[in-house]
Amino acid sequence: MRTARTTLLLLSTFLLSTNIAMAHPGATDAKGGHTCRTNCAKWGLEDGEYHYHNGNGSTQTPTPTESPNSSGDAKLKADKIKPPAKGKLSVYFLNVGQGDATYIKTPAGDDILIDAGKNEAGDVVVDYLKQLGVDDLEIMISTHPDADHVGGLDTVLTHFKVESVYAPKVSHTTDTFKDFLLAVKKEGLTIKEAKAGVTLPLKGVKASFVGPVKAYGDDLNEWSAVLHLAYGTNAFLFTGDAEKKSEADMIAAKKTLKADVLKTGHHGSVSSTSPALLKAVSPKYAVISVGDNSYGHPAATILNRLKSANVTTYRTDLNGTVTAISDGKKISFLKVK
Ligand SMILES: [Zn+2]
Ligand SMILES: [Zn+2]
Structure with a gap:
């Protein structure tokens, strides 16, 4: 070595x-x-x-520039949603068009944000968090550097105090990712590594990363930070855009994957939610975070696979923001549409 x-x-x-x-x-x-x-x-x-890299090996960090991409998509606006229930675990799969953004309020009152959609979704996510009465975030997770996940996080960082930022140890050369890194730095924060085995310091719930198990080179989706969150007898699995390789590696590494609710990997693409993963998680519910797209997300194969496994599936493009509320024993769902 x-x-x-x-x-x-x-x-x-x-x-x-x-x-x-x-x-x-x-x-x-x-x-x-x-x-x-x-x-x-x-x-x-x-x-x-x-x-x-200025040629003599020293490094400097420039000041952040105005994000050129945050002018906003006129069609994208926040759904009207209900504030979290006190003393319960509330999970909001926020409707941000094509992309992912999930907000979690723990029973102890801690706030977690996983991704924030594309650049133009940043203001929408801020609107959602304000609707929900969020004043700060204990934990921000960037699952991976793709624009439809990391895009809005810089805007969130400028509007809310964030205690800890977690991201997998992979980088990207886009302006969108650079904006995120600069926003983290501007807040005086250092990114904590998200990888299998890392546990979030939260009271009342058990929250651990179960992926990425390995390094995946330039395959950004496979690098996705995958979070398993348990409250009482209920559990959720948030997969980012993790695909088959990462799914197989998490299964081989015997990670705790079983969950009542699966945030379906990669917007319901055929590249994720392999039969083996579905068996390992054996969810009752699945949520697909998806909007208008040209990739064919979600794939009919995946919708059929979930149906055959008797998984009740919600979609942010059809149902708007999907909210799951757990009292530690039972999970109930609210949807906008
Ligand atoms: Zn994505
Ligand atoms: Zn991705």
Whole structure:
């Protein structure tokens, strides 16, 4: 391991000194900055954040720029939703069009946000959180750097005090991801690594990451942070966009996957919710977070697979924001439509 690592470092240093572009997939922006990916020798130095390589090995962090993409989609607006029930676990699968955003209020009153949809969904998520009376977030989770998950998180960070931010140790070269990293930095926070085995410090519930189990190179969906949340005898599994490889690895690693409610992976794409995962989770309910899209999400195969397994399925495109309320024994659902 050590030898391989040293070789890799030497190789990366060589590449850095000869050709920065070679060592850094993705474009360097006009200011000479970029976001390092996992194969960058500098990754880990500043936890993968956006920075410059200015040729002599030192790094600087620029000030955040105005997000050019947050002008907003006129059609996208927040549904009217009900505030959380006191002393219960309330899970809101927020309707943010195509993308994912889930807000959780624990029975002890802690606030968790998993993803915030696309850039233009940022204001919508802020609106939802205000409707729900949220004043701060104990935990923010960025499942993976794709724009339909990480897009709105920078806007949320500028509107709410956030105590801890968790994300898997993978990076991306997009402006959207850079905006998120800069917003985290501006709040004086350091990203905590989301990976299998990491437990969230929350009272009254058991919340642990069960994925990612491994590193998945450039396969961003497979890197998704997967959270298992248990309250009493009820449990939820939030999968981000985790696909078959990650699903198989979590099963092989004997992670606790069983749950009453499954947030279906990757917007109901055929790439996720393998028969093996469905068997391991054996949910009573599934929620698909999806909007207008050209990818064919959700796939008929997955809808049929859930139906054959007697899983009651809700969809944010058809039902609007879907709310699940657990008293620790039973789960009830509210939907907008
Ligand atoms: Zn996605
Ligand atoms: Zn994705």
